Amino acid sequence: GEDVEQSLFLSVREGDSSVINCTYTDSSSTYLYWYKQEPGAGLQLLTYIFSNMDMKQDQRLTVLLNKKDKHLSLRIADTQTGDSAIYFCAERDTGGFKTIFGAGTRLFVKA
Amino acid sequence: ETGVTQSPTHLIKTRGQQVTLRCSSQSGHNTVSWYQQALGQGPQFIFQYYREEENGRGNFPPRFSGLQFPNYSSELNVNALELDDSALYLCASSFGQTGNTIYFGEGSWLTVV
Numbered sequence: 001g002e003d004v005e006q007s008l009f010l011s012v013r014e015g016d017s018s019v020i021n022c023t024y025t026d027s028s029s030t031y032l033y034w035y036k037q038e039p040g041a042g043l044q045l046l047t048y049i050f051s052n053m054d055m056k057q058d059q060r061l062t063v064l065l066n067k068k069d070k071h072l073s074l075r076i077a078d079t080q081t082g083d084s085a086i087y088f089c090a091e092r093d094t095g096g097f098k099t100i101f102g103a104g105t106r107l108f109v110k111a
Numbered sequence: 112e113t114g115v116t117q118s119p120t121h122l123i124k125t126r127g128q129q130v131t132l133r134c135s136s137q138s139g140h141n142t143v144s145w146y147q148q149a150l151g152q153g154p155q156f157i158f159q160y161y162r163e164e165e166n167g168r169g170n171f172p173p174r175f176s177g178l179q180f181p182n183y184s185s186e187l188n189v190n191a192l193e194l195d196d197s198a199l200y201l202c203a204s205s206f207g208q209t210g211n212t213i214y215f216g217e218g219s220w221l222t223v224v
Contacts, residue, residue, distance in 0.1 A: 031211045042201055043215040088153055097167030101153030
């Protein structure tokens, strides 16, 4: 079945780069997403990548997609304390009707 | 701001009661989907509405039902509430049945006691 897995926690120092990793199972996924959720809030769409792309860069964010290994990563350059949040990896299923989320990676940024 | 608004933001219900949650989609978006996010977990897909019809459903029982109106706003109804229904309910809007950019509202926190 469809599944998305992420590591639960990541701690970095302010100014360092953060790399959040994700694996997924549906090789037919069309789009893969990264969402950010701050405490008590909804989901903020950070970026997404189409499955025929290897990389996408958007300001401090770099997404890498290894379709062979079904591995997605999000790199945040120059991580700031305001980046502390939960980051969700998600895939759009083959039929395109639902988005399947991982359990989220909690990013802690130490000043 | 995503332009997706949900109401109410918080509510408390008693086991066995019924609840209705509301969502207004982003301007120009004709597709609304609903997700349930239990504490400490990722969102789980409940169902999607496109042009007033349900066109996709996750693993949720029939007591979870919905509506989409001509203006593309939507309601999620949950009957016979159970304690495990306590969660954040998120509405998301997009354009088209398989739109790639999906924007979420701030959610409705439901507590069942």
